[in-house]
């Protein structure tokens with residue numbers, strides 16, 4: 270479990286953080302062919318009285334409910350701040366969009382600047398870009414030229430790591446401008462994170478694993 274690996278297993282705040290994250294099955298789309306889902310859904314309903322959500326594989330981890338819970342939100346930011354304060358970090362890079370929710374608060378608390386890593390055509394100044402693979406197709410992250418100076422110590426913040434493709438692109442971007450990426454940090458980390466080996470050897474700090482379901486039936 271990530272929490273154990275990170276030495277946070279006994280931190281009582283983690284349960285509250287995990288429980289404040291809403292799990293939304295089938296969002297943003299069905300994980301399997303809809304007829305398959307229907308077939309197995311009927312089968313599951315008949316035999317286990319289950320709606321079949323667990324079959325689809327897609328369990329969207331909705332951090333907007335965490336933001337509504339003042340204690341859980343503050344605990345989340347505090348854990349990151351406690352970890353990175355005093356480490357001479359001068360750059361907190363947040364990945365659009367949900368890394369923008371946690372990154373600025375962490376940056377302010379540890380005395381670092383916040384650098385947004387944005388999706389294409391959002392930044393008005395000169396940018397450098399880094400493409401990455403999605404399940405279907407590719408996407409791209411961009412950083413403003415001049416936002417980070419060579420030699421600066423950086424962390425990358427996002428809400429969730431699944432394949433690790435997004436964080437890998439963020440690392441590559443920062444390294445291209447000469448930053449030293451100390452660690453990547455996410456609130457939620459998928460257990461089967463193939464991303465672990467795609468993070469260019471950089472440590473990955475995760476608070477909780479995704480929950481599987483809230484109201485399956």
Ligand SMILES: O=P(O)(O)OC[C@H]1O[C@H](OP(=O)(O)OP(=O)(O)O)[C@H](O)[C@@H]1O
Pocket residue numbers: 364365366367368427428429430431432433434435436464
């Ligand atoms: O580890 P990966 O497989 O790369 O996936 C993780 C990324 O996916 C989500 O963002 P998404 O691309 O959905 O963009 P959004 O935050 O703008 O909705 C999430 O916030 C991470 O940034």
Ligand SMILES: Nc1ncnc2[nH]cnc12
Pocket residue numbers: 327328329330331429431
């Ligand atoms: N299960 C998931 N929940 C929320 N955001 C995601 N990005 C990729 N997988 C996700």
